Each structure stands twice: as structure tokens, then as C-alpha cells.
Amino acid sequence: DFPIVTRTDFSDTTFLLEILHPAMAKAAKPGQFVIVMVNEHGERIPLTIADFDRQRGTITLVIQAVGKSSREMQAECRVGGTLFGMVGPMGIPSHVSDAKKVICVGGGLGVAPIFPQARAFKENGAYVIGVVGFRSANLIFWEHKFRSVCDEFIICTDDGSAGLKGLVTQGIEGAIAEHGDIDEVVAIGPPIMMRACAEATRPHKIKTMVSLNPIMVDGTGMCGGCRVRVGGRIKFACVDGPDFDGHAVDFDDLMQRLKRYRPQEQQSLEQWDENCRRL
Amino acid sequence: MVRKTIRNIPQERAFMPVQDPEARAANFDEVALGFDEAAALLESERCLMCPEPACIAGCPVSIDIPGFIEKLLKNDYRGAYDRLTDSTLLPAVCGRVCPQEEQCEGVCAVAVSGGLEPVAIGRLERWLGDKAIAEGWHKSRHIEPARFRVGVVGSGPASMACAADLAKAGCEVTVFEALHAPGGVLRYGIPEFRLPNSVVDAEIGQLETLGVEIKCNTLVGRLFTVEQMLSEMGYDAVFIGAGAGTPKFMDIPGENLNGVLSANELLTRCNLMHAGDFPNYDTPLGLGKRIAVIGAGNTAMDAMRVSLRLGAEEVHCVYRRTELECPARAEELHHAQEEGIAFHWLTSPVELLGDAEGNVRALRCQRMELGEPDESGRRRPVPVEGSEFDFEADTVVYAIGTSPNPILGQTSKIRLNKWGYIETDETLATSLAGVYAGGDIVTGAATVILAMGAGRKAAESIRQYLGIRD
Numbered sequence: 034d035f036p037i038v039t040r041t042d043f044s045d046t047t048f049l050l051e052i053l054h055p056a057m058a059k060a061a062k063p064g065q066f067v068i069v070m071v072n073e074h075g076e077r078i079p080l081t082i083a084d085f086d087r088q089r090g091t092i093t094l095v096i097q098a099v100g101k102s103s104r105e106m107q108a109e110c111r112v113g114g115t116l117f118g119m120v121g122p123m124g125i126p127s128h129v130s131d132a133k134k135v136i137c138v139g140g141g142l143g144v145a146p147i148f149p150q151a152r153a154f155k156e157n158g159a160y161v162i163g164v165v166g167f168r169s170a171n172l173i174f175w176e177h178k179f180r181s182v183c184d185e186f187i188i189c190t191d192d193g194s195a196g197l198k199g200l201v202t203q204g205i206e207g208a209i210a211e212h213g214d215i216d217e218v219v220a221i222g223p224p225i226m227m228r229a230c231a232e233a234t235r236p237h238k239i240k241t242m243v244s245l246n247p248i249m250v251d252g253t254g255m256c257g258g259c260r261v262r263v264g265g266r267i268k269f270a271c272v273d274g275p276d277f278d279g280h281a282v283d284f285d286d287l288m289q290r291l292k293r294y295r296p297q298e299q300q301s302l303e304q305w306d307e308n309c310r311r312l
Numbered sequence: 313m314v315r316k317t318i319r320n321i322p323q324e325r326a327f328m329p330v331q332d333p334e335a336r337a338a339n340f341d342e343v344a345l346g347f348d349e350a351a352a353l354l355e356s357e358r359c360l361m362c363p364e365p366a367c368i369a370g371c372p373v374s375i376d377i378p379g380f381i382e383k384l385l386k387n388d389y390r391g392a393y394d395r396l397t398d399s400t401l402l403p404a405v406c407g408r409v410c411p412q413e414e415q416c417e418g419v420c421a422v423a424v425s426g427g428l429e430p431v432a433i434g435r436l437e438r439w440l441g442d443k444a445i446a447e448g449w450h451k452s453r454h455i456e457p458a459r460f461r462v463g464v465v466g467s468g469p470a471s472m473a474c475a476a477d478l479a480k481a482g483c484e485v486t487v488f489e490a491l492h493a494p495g496g497v498l499r500y501g502i503p504e505f506r507l508p509n510s511v512v513d514a515e516i517g518q519l520e521t522l523g524v525e526i527k528c529n530t531l532v533g534r535l536f537t538v539e540q541m542l543s544e545m546g547y548d549a550v551f552i553g554a555g556a557g558t559p560k561f562m563d564i565p566g567e568n569l570n571g572v573l574s575a576n577e578l579l580t581r582c583n584l585m586h587a588g589d590f591p592n593y594d595t596p597l598g599l600g601k602r603i604a605v606i607g608a609g610n611t612a613m614d615a616m617r618v619s620l621r622l623g624a625e626e627v628h629c630v631y632r633r634t635e636l637e638c639p640a641r642a643e644e645l646h647h648a649q650e651e652g653i654a655f656h657w658l659t660s661p662v663e664l665l666g667d668a669e670g671n672v673r674a675l676r677c678q679r680m681e682l683g684e685p686d687e688s689g690r691r692r693p694v695p696v697e698g699s700e701f702d703f704e705a706d707t708v709v710y711a712i713g714t715s716p717n718p719i720l721g722q723t724s725k726i727r728l729n730k731w732g733y734i735e736t737d738e739t740l741a742t743s744l745a746g747v748y749a750g751g752d753i754v755t756g757a758a759t760v761i762l763a764m765g766a767g768r769k770a771a772e773s774i775r776q777y778l779g780i781r782d
């Protein structure tokens with residue numbers, strides 16, 4: 034069992050858990066993820082390691098409650114409690130290149146995971162431009178954390194309630210226009226956002242890395258459920274990724290496959306709501 | 313005592329009840345129900361006690377078959393079990409899943425020179441293994457204080473056998489398993505109706521009584537490397553039994569359509585994650601009504617029979633060779649046929665076709681014919697020109713084999729062969745000093761008993777490496 038030592042709620046859908054796991058805190062690198070099981074009946078859900086603290090021996094996860102499993106985590110995971118299962122770090126760590134100037138882009142559930150990457154680039158001596166997207170101002174979190182590792186930090190909100198009004202791609206385009214010498218862009222978020230980022234950088238031929246989030250089961254390369262299409266070839270995101278060249282990724286394929294279990298997910302959520310109401 | 317001859321032994325095999333095909337196709341209870349005591353004794357009478365028993369040579373771990381049968385006949389069941397478990401850690405497992413017809417039973421004198429059905433060695437083993445579980449028999453631990461620490465990667469049969477032998481030799485053994493439950497393929501692959509989880513749990517319980525510690529949720533390579541186990545974590549030796557595990561696809565158009573999955577994924581969702589009990593368990597499966605499974609090995613049989621039990625209306629097997637070349641255990645193929653699975657021999661898919669929503673709706677197949685023999689000695693299937701036809705299916709399952717799991721290769725300097733399997737010498741030593749490997753990760757997908765045999769062999773090599781004497 035894996036003890037939960039901190040919980041912070043950023044909004045009514047997004048929350049942070051810090052889990053005690055000294056060996057994992059020691060091993061974790063930016064870009065890696067864990068697979069968590071809330072309880073014995075749970076599914077195995079992948080979550081990016083949003084931060085790690087080697088001194089305290091902890092792993093930080095930032096979770097968006099979207100369906101049954103993540104809502105159950107939101108309802109049941111408290112300080113003093115435990116997770117039934119947590120395995121990792123999984124996946125090939127992000128390659129922190131020696132790029133001189135990078136844009137690190139995070140949107141939706143990708144805001145937290147982009148943080149360790151931005152920090153790693155900073156530690157590598159790069160000029161880091163952070164671009165993060167939120168729906169509105171009240172959902173913003175980790176602003177000070179980002180500012181401490183970014184040379185420039187651009188917040189975009191859908192409704193314009195803070196920062197730039199618009200999508201992260203506008204933030205990217207602005208930064209590209211301002212700096213003619215961006216070496217690399219790293220984007221993490223929903224597939225539709227990552228695709229838009231890749232399209233924004235394609236004309237400028239700027240290397241763009243994305244972190245893919247297909248449906249996973251084991252996360253060890255054993256089931257093939259996480260297969261994605263990159264450069265016309267099949268890759269298993271859990272062992273060959275999760276980072277890939279955004280210009281080679283078939284995002285339509287990814288988005289199609291993410292819909293695979295929609296009816297079941299709906300059913301599961303409805304039953305969960307029903308049970309919650311009865312209690 | 314009258315010397316037994318082929319004429320004075322029971323001519324027919326003792327009766328073993330099997331669940332009725334129609335009933336069992338709708339439940340996950342065991343299909344083969346096993347002998348009772350009377351049947352076990354009757355079947356034991358059929359062994360000729362050959363002076364030079366071919367069966368022992370046919371068994372990959374050289375079980376003293378006439379030896380344990382002799383004790384069984386004397387009603388010395390505990391003695392028979394001890395004799396059996398001198399060579400195998402998992403009699404209740406192997407008795408159920410060994411391809412006996414190709415191993416011990418395939419060379420049994422009763423069949424080879426007598427022309428009768430061979431002695432049902434596997435069923436006798438299963439009976440003894442089940443009896444041991446029921447009676448709580450176990451091998452006692454060697455009490456010598458632990459002088460060495462050995463780390464084991466993976467918890468499949470190779471690792472279990474290796475861990476047991478080393479624990480008996482007085483080593484402190486820790487097994488690291490990536491999944492949240494131990495057992496390897498025995499847990500996530502082979503379904504309940506062939507090998508109940510209770511049997512796997514009992515055999516793993518045996519390991520724990522020997523003092524072996526099992527740590528699940530531990531992905532070796534990523535949480536720590538094999539090298540770190542030796543340098544920082546203080547293990548004197550390491551055994552790797554990581555399995556083959558990574559499913560193959562064919563690289564034909566349409567493979568990424570929804571509804572196309574590997575047998576490993578289907579079986580893992582069902583066996584490990586209990587998707588059959590969705591939504592009480594959270595993992596979905598979303599199986600369709602008309603299932604096509606590509607391949608005809610044990611994995612394919614299991615995927616088909618699981619689909620049937622989960623409510624599929626039709627289950628079809630598509631295989632590019634013929635029934636003769638079908639690599640599954642004879643009993644499984646037979647059971648699958650009885651349960652109403654349709655077999656399409658000499659058929660190979662060339663493309664998967666989808667609907668507007670991106671779900672698979674059909675396979676485009678090609679007929680094959682057998683040509684010249686290939687390297688394996690089997691006649692190579694060659695496509696028949698212009699024989700394409702479409703075959704409807706809303707779920708397509710790949711069971712065409714596996715390749716080695718890449719994680720240890722990515723994270724360690726251990727030498728791999730050109731196919732990505734771990735390279736070992738004849739003692740199962742790898743290119744890293746103190747690191748041994750065995751099972752599917754060395755040989756490619758094989759069998760439970762071969763993996764166990766490799767685990768035991770590696771344990772012996774590790775004892776020598778550490779200088780442990782009896």
C-alpha cells in the first residue's frame with residue numbers, strides 16, 4: 034500500500050496527491066508516469082509524475098476528475114489513506130536536449146506534467162518560455178512554481194479572465210514571432226491541443242515533442258492496448274514512449290482509439306453516481 | 313507380484329469427468345474436473361514400471377514418474393507427492409497445462425509399444441498436487457541461516473522455480489513483479505476454467521512458506537536497474553524470468569481500428585482485471601458478438617474460449633496452416649471444438665476493414681495452400697491467387713505470438729541476441745557477472761514446464777556461483 038501524504042484541491046475537478054514512495058522518488062525522471070489502482074476493484078490508470086521530491090521521498094500526481102476512476106480518487110483519496118497499487122516510474126524519460134531556447138506548453142491535464150520538463154530544461158541552462166492554458170482564471174495553479182523555472186511565462190485562458198485570451202497556440206505563435214531562434218517545443222495536453230501545437234510549429238520546422246496518452250492497461254509492454262501510430266509505424270506508448278515527435282504522430286488515430294470504451298465509461302460513471310447518491 | 317504387461321493392465325484410461333460443453337461455455341468453472349482417488353489408483357495400475365522409463369526422458373524436468381506412481385499405488389500419497397516435488401514445484405499447475413502428449417505421455421510405452429492411450433501422467437500429477445493443497449502439505453524450509461541474498465525479476469513459473477530452489481538452499485530471496493499480482497502468465501494469461509486462481513495462489517503460498525518475499529508493483533529496469541540490484545541493493549546474484557510478453561501484430565492495414573486487440577490484452581483485462589465482472593470491477597472489455605481470433609496456439613484457444621464465456625454469439629479461429637500444425641495442446645483444441653468454436657484452416661487475413669466510427673467490421677482474408685517445408689519442417693502456407701474474401705467480425709483478436717519485453721534491454725547493459733532475447737550460456741549465465749536468466753525471455757514463448765526447468769537450472773548455477781554446497 035502506498036501512503037497519501039498531501040492533498041491539495043486546485044478546483045472542483047483538479048487535485049494534487051503526494052504519495053510516499055522513496056525508491057520511486059529516487060528513480061523518477063521528467064516525462065515518466067505511474068500506473069495507479071485506487072482499490073482492488075479498480076482499473077489501472079496511468080498518471081504522469083508531475084513532480085518528485087527525492088529528499089521527502091514523494092511523488093506528486095495532479096489528477097483531473099473526468100470519469101469513474103478519477104472521480105473515485107477525488108472522493109476517496111485523503112491524507113492518511115493509501116492507494117492499493119502504484120507502479121513506476123514507467124516510460125522512457127523525456128530527452129532533455131541541450132536546446133538553448135525552448136517553449137514548454139501545457140494545457141488541461143498537461144499543465145502539471147510539463148512542469149518537471151520546464152525545470153529540467155532550466156537546470157540544463159536553457160532559456161525557458163512556459164505557455165499554459167486554462168479555461169478561466171479560477172482554475173490556475175502552480176503559477177509561482179512555473180515562474181521560478183521559466184524566463185517567460187504566458188498564461189492563456191479561454192475566457193480571457195487572466196493572461197492572454199485564447200488558446201495556447203496563440204501563446205506559441207506569439208513567442209515564435211518574438212524570438213526567431215526557438216530550438217524546441219514540448220507540448221503536453223489533450224491530443225487536440227498537441228496536434229494544434231505541432232501544426233503551429235510545423236511551418237517553422239521547430240522540433241516538437243509531445244507526450245501521448247492512449248488507453249493503457251499494464252504499462253509494461255505486455256498488452257499492446259497503448260499502440261499509437263507514429264511515422265506510419267505502430268509503437269507501444271508505454272515502452273517506446275510516451276514522448277514522440279509531434280510532427281510524425283497520427284493524432285486522428287490516437288483520438289479515435291481514445292473513444293474505444295466510451296459507452297462502458299459512461300455506464301461505469303452512471304453506476305458510480307447512482308451508488309454515491311444512495312449512500 | 314505378477315510382472316505387468318500391456319495385456320494385464322486396464323486397457324482404458326480411468327474416467328475423468330469433464331463439464332458438459334454446453335454448460336461450461338457459459339461459465340468460468342474448470343472444464344476438466346480431475347480424477348478422484350479411485351480413478352487415480354486405477355490409472356496408476358496402467359503404468360508398466362518400465363526399467364528404462366521413456367517418460368522420464370520425455371519430461372523437461374525429469375520427474376521420476378514410475379517412482380511417484382509406485383508410491384501412489386501403495387497409498388503412500390505423501391511419499392508420492394514428495395517424490396514428485398523433488399523435480400517440480402507446481403504439480404497442480406503442470407498437471408493441468410503441460411502439453412503432455414508431446415512430452416511424458418507422448419513417449420509412454422503403453423502408447424508407443426502397446427498401442428493404447430498412454431498413462432495419464434498429467435492427471436495423476438494434478439490429483440497429487442490438488443491433494444497437497446487440500447491437505448496443506450508443503451516442503452519444509454532448509455533451516456540453514458541465509459548467507460546470500462538473491463533478487464528475482466518477474467514472478468512467472470521460471471522465477472517461482474528458481475526462487476523455491478534457492479530458498480531451500482538457504483538464500484534470502486526477493487521476487488520483484490511489475491504487475492499488482494504474482495504468477496506471470498499463470499495469473500494474467502491462462503484463464504480460470506483451465507487453471508483456477510486458487511491453484512496459482514496455493515502454489516505461490518508454497519513459495520512464501522519457504523520464506524520467499526514477493527514484492528509486486530515493482531518494475532525492474534525503471535524503479536531500479538539490474539546493475540543496481542548487485543551494486544547498491546546488496547544482492548549477491550540475480551535471476552531474470554521476465555517472460556516474452558510483448559504481443560505481435562501483422563502490420564496489415566486496419567490494425568489500429570477499435571475492436572482490434574491482442575489476446576494478451578483480452579486475457580489480462582479478463583483474468584487479471586476481472587473485466588468479465590464489469591461494472592463491479594472498473595476495467596471494461598467491450599467485447600463484440602462475432603469474434604475472430606487470428607492464430608491457433610494455446611493463447612488463441614484461451615482467447616476464444618474466454619470470449620465464448622463472456623457472451624460472444626460466434627467465435628471463429630482463423631489460422632494460416634492446417635489442424636495438423638495447430639500448436640495448441642491437443643486437449644484445448646478438442647475442448648474448443650466441442651464448445652462450438654468454428655475453425656477456418658488455411659486462411660490468413662490481409663486487411664482489416666472498418667466502419668465510419670473507426671470500429672472493425674470485417675477481415676479481408678486470403679486462402680492458403682501448403683507448399684514446401686520451411687526451416688521448422690512444417691509445410692509453408694502460400695497464398696492462393698485471387699482467393700480474397702471478406703469475413704465479418706466486430707472484434708478481432710491477435711494471437712500470433714510474442715516478442716521479448718524491451719524494458720530490461722533498454723535499461724541494462726545485459727547482452728541480447730539479435731531477436732532481443734537475453735543471451736545466456738549453457739549454465740544460463742548472462743553477460744553480466746552474477747546475473748542468470750531463463751524461461752520465455754531466453755527461449756521465446758515456450759511452456760510452463762520448460763520455464764520451470766530453466767528456473768531450476770539457473771538456481772543450480774547460482775548455487776555454484778555462490779559456492780553453496782548441499
Ligand SMILES: Cc1cc2nc3c(=O)[nH]c(=O)nc-3n(C[C@H](O)[C@H](O)[C@H](O)COP(=O)(O)OP(=O)(O)OC[C@H]3O[C@@H](n4cnc5c(N)ncnc54)[C@H](O)[C@@H]3O)c2cc1C
Pocket residue numbers: 066076077078079080081082095096097098099100101102103104142146245246247248249250275291292294295298299302
Ligand atoms: C501516459 C499517460 C499519462 C497521463 N497523465 C495524466 C495526468 O497526469 N493527470 C490526469 O488527470 N490524467 C492523466 N492521464 C489520463 C488518465 O489516465 C485518464 O484520464 C484516466 O484513465 C481516466 O479514467 P476515468 O475512469 O476517470 O475516466 P473514464 O471515463 O474511464 O475515461 C475518460 C477518458 O480517459 C481515457 N482513458 C480511460 N481509461 C484510460 C486508461 N486506462 N488509460 C489511459 N486513458 C484512459 C479515455 O479516452 C476515456 O474516454 C494520462 C494518461 C496517460 C496514458
Ligand SMILES: Cc1cc2nc3c(=O)[nH]c(=O)nc-3n(C[C@H](O)[C@H](O)[C@H](O)COP(=O)(O)OP(=O)(O)OC[C@H]3O[C@@H](n4cnc5c(N)ncnc54)[C@H](O)[C@@H]3O)c2cc1C
Pocket residue numbers: 253409410411465466467468469470471488489490491494495496497498501502530531532533553554555556557579610611612614641717719720750751752753757758759760761763
Ligand atoms: C494465454 C497463454 C496460454 C498458455 N497456455 C499454456 C499451456 O497450456 N501450457 C504450457 O505449458 N504453456 C502455456 N503457455 C506458455 C507459458 O505460460 C509460458 O511459456 C510461461 O509462463 C513462461 O514463464 P516465464 O516464467 O518465462 O514468464 P511469464 O510467465 O511470462 O512471467 C514473467 C513475469 O515477469 C514480469 N516481468 C516482466 N518484466 C518485468 C520487469 N522488468 N520487472 C518486474 N517484473 C517483470 C511479468 O509481469 C510476468 O509476470 C501459455 C501462454 C499464454 C500467454
Ligand code: SF4
Pocket residue numbers: 370371372373374375377400406407410411412415416417433434437761
Ligand atoms: S511436468 Fe509435464 S512433462 Fe513432466 S511429467 Fe509432469 S506433465 Fe509430464
Ligand code: SF4
Pocket residue numbers: 358359360361362365366367368377378419420421422431433
Ligand atoms: S513410460 Fe509409461 S508405462 Fe513406462 S514407466 Fe513411464 S508412465 Fe509408466
Ligand code: FES
Pocket residue numbers: 248249250251252253254255256257258259260269270271272
Ligand atoms: S499499456 Fe499494455 S502494452 Fe502499453
Ligand SMILES: [Mg+2]
Pocket residue numbers: 076100101102298301594
Ligand atoms: Mg475509467
